[in-house]
Each structure stands twice: as C-alpha cells, then as structure tokens.
Amino acid sequence: xxVLRFMLHNRGQVLELTLEHLWLVGVSxxxxxxxxxxxxxxxxxxxxxNKPVLAAxxxxxxxxxxxxxxxxxxxxxxxxRSERLAILALTLYALLPIIRNTYTxxxxxxxxxxxxxxxxxxxxxxxxxxxxxPLAVSVILSGVRIAIVVAVGLATIAAAIGxxxxxxxxxxxxxxxxxxxxxxGAIPAAILALVADVGVGWLERRLRAG
Amino acid sequence: xxxxxxxxxxxxxxxxxxxxPVIEFxxxxxxxxxxxxxxxxxxxxxxxxxxxxxxRSGSGKTTTLKLINRLVSPTTGEIYVNGRPxxxxxxxxxxxxxxxxxxxxxxxxxxxxxxxxxxxxxxxxWPKERIHPRTQELMQLFGLSPEIAxxxxxxxxxxxxxRVGVARALAADPEILVMDEPFAALDPLTRDDLQREFxxxxxxxxxxxxxxxxxxxxxxxxxxxxxxxxxGKLVTVLTPQEFVKSSDPWVAAYVRAFGDGLESAANxxxx
Numbered sequence: 001x002x003v004l005r006f007m008l009h010n011r012g013q014v015l016e017l018t019l020e021h022l023w024l025v026g027v028s029x030x031x032x033x034x035x036x037x038x039x040x041x042x043x044x045x046x047x048x049x050n051k052p053v054l055a056a057x058x059x060x061x062x063x064x065x066x067x068x069x070x071x072x073x074x075x076x077x078x079x080x081r082s083e084r085l086a087i088l089a090l091t092l093y094a095l096l097p098i099i100r101n102t103y104t105x106x107x108x109x110x111x112x113x114x115x116x117x118x119x120x121x122x123x124x125x126x127x128x129x130x131x132x133x134p135l136a137v138s139v140i141l142s143g144v145r146i147a148i149v150v151a152v153g154l155a156t157i158a159a160a161i162g163x164x165x166x167x168x169x170x171x172x173x174x175x176x177x178x179x180x181x182x183x184x185g186a187i188p189a190a191i192l193a194l195v196a197d198v199g200v201g202w203l204e205r206r207l208r209a210g
Numbered sequence: 211x212x213x214x215x216x217x218x219x220x221x222x223x224x225x226x227x228x229x230x231p232v233i234e235f236x237x238x239x240x241x242x243x244x245x246x247x248x249x250x251x252x253x254x255x256x257x258x259x260x261x262x263x264x265x266r267s268g269s270g271k272t273t274t275l276k277l278i279n280r281l282v283s284p285t286t287g288e289i290y291v292n293g294r295p296x297x298x299x300x301x302x303x304x305x306x307x308x309x310x311x312x313x314x315x316x317x318x319x320x321x322x323x324x325x326x327x328x329x330x331x332x333x334x335x336w337p338k339e340r341i342h343p344r345t346q347e348l349m350q351l352f353g354l355s356p357e358i359a360x361x362x363x364x365x366x367x368x369x370x371x372x373r374v375g376v377a378r379a380l381a382a383d384p385e386i387l388v389m390d391e392p393f394a395a396l397d398p399l400t401r402d403d404l405q406r407e408f409x410x411x412x413x414x415x416x417x418x419x420x421x422x423x424x425x426x427x428x429x430x431x432x433x434x435x436x437x438x439x440x441x442g443k444l445v446t447v448l449t450p451q452e453f454v455k456s457s458d459p460w461v462a463a464y465v466r467a468f469g470d471g472l473e474s475a476a477n478x479x480x481x
Contacts, residue, residue, distance in 0.1 A: 116316025119279055120330055120379075121305035134320050 003187070006180040014169075018188050021165035024158060025151045025192070028087045032094030032147055037140065039095075040102020041128070050103065057096040065089065065154050069161045086155065086163035093154055094147035101143025105136025138208040145200040152193040156185065166192075229256045230293060232386060232418040233278055238287030240273055240442075247273050248442045251287070258416040262429040264464070265439035271422045274439070275388050278420060279308045291386070306330055309387040309417075313394050315375030317363040323349075323374050324359040330382040348377040352407070369400035376408075380415075387419045393428065405431055426468045430454070438464065 007014050043050040063071075068089050072078055078085045109132050117127050133140075159167025169185025231254035240248040248270045255261045263271040276282040277289050280301050288295045296304055317326050325332075327348055328341040336344075349356065352373040363371055372392060379387060393401045405428060412419065412432075423429055429436050430450040438445040438453075438461055445460045454465055 110316075110319075112312060112314060112316045113318060115281065116310065116312055117318070119276075119281055119305060119308075119310035119312070121302045122329075122333065123302055126333060131318060131320075 003180045003183045007184045007187070010184065014184060014188060017164065017166050017168055017185070018192070021152070021155055021167075021189065021192065024083070024086055024090060024155045024163065024165050025148060025196075028090035028151055028155075029094055029144065029148050031087070031091040032098050033144060035091070036095045036098030036143075037102050040099045040140070041106055041132075043099070044103045044106035054096075054100060054103070057099050060092045061096045065093070065157050066160060068092070069157065073161060082158070082161045082163040085161060086158035086165075090151050090154055090158070094151055097143040097146040097150070098140070099143075101146075102136065102140050105139030105143075106132050108139065109135045138204045141200055141204040141207065145197060145204065148196045148200060149193045152189055152196060156189055231255055231290070232257050232292060233420065234290040235274070235277070236288045236290065238277060238284045238289060240270075240277070240282065241285045246442055248277075248284075251442075251444055253437055253444060253447065255418060255420055257418050259434035260412060260419040260421055260432055262433035262436045263420065263422045263439060264424065264426065264429045264436050266424055268441075269439040270442040271424075271439055272390055275390050275420060275422050278386075278388055279305045279310060306334060306382060307384050307386065309379030309384040311372075311375050311379045311387065311389040311392045313391045315363070315371045315378075315392075317371060317374060317378070319363050322360050322362060323354070323366070326363070326374055327378045327381050329378065334382055336382075344381060345377075348381060351411070352377050367400075368396050369404060372396060372400075372404060373407075380417075385418060387417045389419065389421045391422055391424070394423070394425070401428075408432060426464055 039053060043053045069085065072085045072089060075085075078088060113131065113135075114127060117131050122130070155165050156167035156170055158165050159171050166185040166189045170182050173179065173181030173183070173185065233253075233255040235251050235253045238248060238251045239246070251270075251274065253261075253274075263274055265271050273282055277284055278291065278296070280296055283297075288297070290296065291299070291304065291308075318329070321329070324342075324345050327345040331341045331344060345359070346356070349359065354370060354373055354377070358366065358370065363374070366374065372395075375392065376389075379389075393404050396404065409432065421429075421432060430453065433450055435447055435449055436453050437447045440460050446456070446458055448456055448461070453461060456462065456465075
C-alpha cells in the first residue's frame with residue numbers, strides 16, 4: 001500500500017514518465033515495422049538474402065542493451081539527444097521478431113495458392129497485397145506483439161542514458177535503496193506490457209478470423 | 211439442373227479438320243539443370259476440343275500445361291496461343307485469358323466462395339453490379355447452392371471446392387481452360403459426378419480444354435483426343451476409340467495396366 005500511496009502522491013510524474021515511456025516504445029515500434037516488414041517480405045521472396053539478414057538481426061539482439069546505449073552515445077547527431085539514441089536502440093532490438101515473423105508468415109503461404117493466383121493472372125503486387133499479406137497478417141502481428149513487450153522492458157534501461165521513461169523511477173529507487181520508488185516505475189511498465197500484449201493479441205485473433 | 215435436361219446426351223467435340231490450332235507447341239524443350247523434362251515436343255490443340263495429356267508421374271504433363279500460361283518458360287521452342295507466340299502477349303493478359311484449375315482447387319483460404327469466383331472479374335475491373343450476377347450464374351451452373359456464397363473454402367466439401375475452382379476459372383469467360391489433375395483428389399463418386407458435369411458443361415460451352423491426368427479411365431471418358439506422354443516425350447495422339455485398340459507398345463502397356471472394361475469407358479461419351 002505504501003507503493004500505491006507513493007504513486008498517488010507523485011501521480012503527475014508517474015503519468016509523465018509513462019507517457020515518455022509509451023512514446024519511446026511507440027515510435028521505435030513504428031520504425032521497426034516500417035523497416036522490418038518490407039525486409040521480411042524481401043527475404044521471403046529472395047531466399048538468398050534470408051540467412052544474412054536474419055543473422056544480422058540476431059547479432060544485434062545479442063548485444064547487451066546497456067552496452068548498445070553506451071556504444072551509440074558518442075555518435076554525433078544521435079548523441080546530442082539521448083531520446084534519439086534510445087529510439088534507435090529500441091528500433092534495432094525490435095527488428096528481429098518483426099523480420100522473422102514477417103518472413104515466416106509470408107514464406108508459409110501455401111505455394112499451390114500462390115501458383116493458382118499467378119496462373120489466374122494476378123500481378124506480383126496483387127499477390128502480395130491480396131493474398132500473401134492477408135494470409136500472413138496474424139503471424140506478422142504476433143511478431144509485433146513480441147517486439148512491443150520486449151521494448152517496454154528494454155525502454156526502462158533508456159533512463160540510464162537520460163532518455164526518460166519509467167526507468168527513471170527504477171534507477172532512482174535503486175540509488176535510494178527504496179523499493180517503493182522502484183515499483184512506482186516497474187508496476188506501470190508491467191501494466192503497459194500486459195495491455196499491449198492483450199491488445200495486439202486481440203487484433204491478431206480478429207484478423208485471423210476474418 | 212436445367213442444364214442436364216437441356217442436354218440429352220454428351221457428345222464429343224472433334225477438331226475441325228482444317229482449323230487453325232488454338233494452342234500449338236512447336237518443337238518445345240524444357241530442361242532443369244541436367245534433367246530433360248520435355249524434349250522436342252510438338253502438339254496442336256484445336257478450338258472446342260478437350261485434349262487430355264495422359265502419362266505417369268514425372269512424364270512432363272504438368273510442365274507442358276504450365277508452358278501454355280507461362281508459369282514455365284521453355285528452354286527452346288515456342289508455344290503459340292491463338293496464333294501468336296505466347297511470349298508476345300503481356301503475361302498477365304495471357305493468363306487472364308486462360309482459365310486455370312489445379313488439384314485441390316488452390317482456392318484462396320481467406321476469401322469467401324463468392325470472392326474466389328469473382329476474383330478475375332474484379333481484378334479485370336468489372337463493376338460490382340456485373341460481378342455479383344456472374345458469380346450467381348456460375349454457382350447455379352455448377353449446382354452450388356446460393357447459401358455457400360459467403361462460406362470459406364475450409365467449410366466446403368472436396369467436391370464443392372473443386373466446383374468452385376472450375377467456376378472461378380470460367381468467371382471471366384476465357385476461351386481456353388487448362389486443368390491440372392482437377393479431380394484427382396476426390397473420392398470416386400464425387401469424381402464421377404464432376405466428370406459427368408464437365409462433359410455436360412463442355413457440350414454447352416465449347417471451351418478449348420487441355421486436361422492433365424494419369425487416370426486412363428478419366429482420359430477416355432473426357433477426351434476428344436488423348437496425348438500420351440512418357441519421359442518428356444509425346445508418344446502419340448489418339449482419339450479414345452483409337453487409343454483402346456492401338457498396338458503402340460506404350461499405349462498397350464497403359465491400357466493393360468488399367469485392365470478390362472475400357473472399351474465401354476471409351477464409348478460412353480460418344481454413344
């Protein structure tokens with residue numbers, strides 16, 4: 001109850017940091033989708049590119065997040081504002097699940113269906129937008145869902161480089177050895193992750209049924 | 211239903227003797243790596259006939275079919291469609307003028323029956339008020355009850371799916387129909403129904419049909435002429451009646467493999 005009282009007392013700041021957090025996660029997820037979905041489609045169509053692209057995305061994933069934030073800090077334009085840096089790092093981490101699921105979804109479309117479509121005279125772009133993407137959409141969305149949930153967690157570390165977000169409470173609480181302050185950051189972050197998970201999951205099921 | 215009453219008997223559409231072929235293979239070869247899938251293949255298909263490509267698995271039947279609508283391009287040789295090399299026609303235009311039916315129908319699982327059937331008309335830019343009656347008409351023609359229009363392919367029986375597949379291929383009223391083992395995955399009774407319906411329909415529509423099968427009975431029943439293939443070569447082209455009497459060793463071997471009762475099968479359509 002102490003925690004709740006603390007959060008209520010600082011509700012203005014909790015809200016502000018939550019919104020910052022959402023902003024970091026939202027923008028980076030949108031960027032990752034803009035890059036990852038076309039890239040996933042590309043490697044599903046050009047099988048030769050599939051290994052190198054997925055390997056690159058995998059390697060990015062293995063870099064410890066704190067280290068990645070540190071590596072990027074000296075980069076000129078990026079380093080000017082820690083927020084930019086945090087968004088770039090979060091985007092890089094979100095790429096792997098999105099690319100991989102887009103690839104899996106598109107590559108999993110029944111080849112007989114594609115050939116029937118091609119044989120009926122659908123152009124490649126008609127095949128993509130009317131057949132491949134609609135059939136792959138729920139798999140792609142489940143990749144986005146994973147990316148968002150991971151990003152909500154990772155974004156807490158962005159506070160270490162001063163990018164804001166709910167991590168501020170967590171780091172502050174660690175420094176103060178005050179569990180209430182840590183939880184004031186951790187609980188909203190957990191709720192955000194849960195809401196995103198359930199929300200995108202719902203969208204995913206709806207689109208699959210249709 | 212009306213269709214059946216209208217047609218008292220199913221005859222065969224024999225090619226006109228002096229007709230120009232609708233489809234013509236001129237010395238076509240196709241090789242993948244070291245494998246010669248098709249070698250010096252020449253064949254003419256005439257307007258309104260049902261030419262059946264018969265042969266065992268791997269004999270090159272399906273490849274031959276896909277050469278027509280350019281799903282496959284020949285290594286050497288040319289394929290003429292309506293008197294022009296099919297490479298001179300825009301590939302999308304070419305394909306939309308050739309109905310394509312495959313085994314298991316290849317229906318789009320995320321489209322309803324109606325959208326599946328209306329797909330080619332819709333990408334051809336037909337107005338909605340023209341597509342809807344057309345799909346209704348086709349569904350009636352294939353004995354599909356109107357309430358399945360809003361169903362998805364996985365909710366249909368195998369026979370219904372295949373009927374939808376044929377209806378879809380005919381939606382924009384193409385002159386040519388190419389069918390790749392369309393009835394092979396069906397149970398014998400449903401297959402029998404669909405073969406009968408095919409004969410009745412062909413009697414009325416006079417499409418130029420190229421039909422791939424490995425089933426000699428099906429070939430004898432449906433074909434105007436049968437082109438027997440073996441190891442990427444055309445063995446011979448015969449009418450069903452000639453086929454069962456032929457002394458060609460490959461033909462005889464095929465007939466032997468299917469056993470007795472074929473003569474009557476060959477004559478069923480012509481009687």
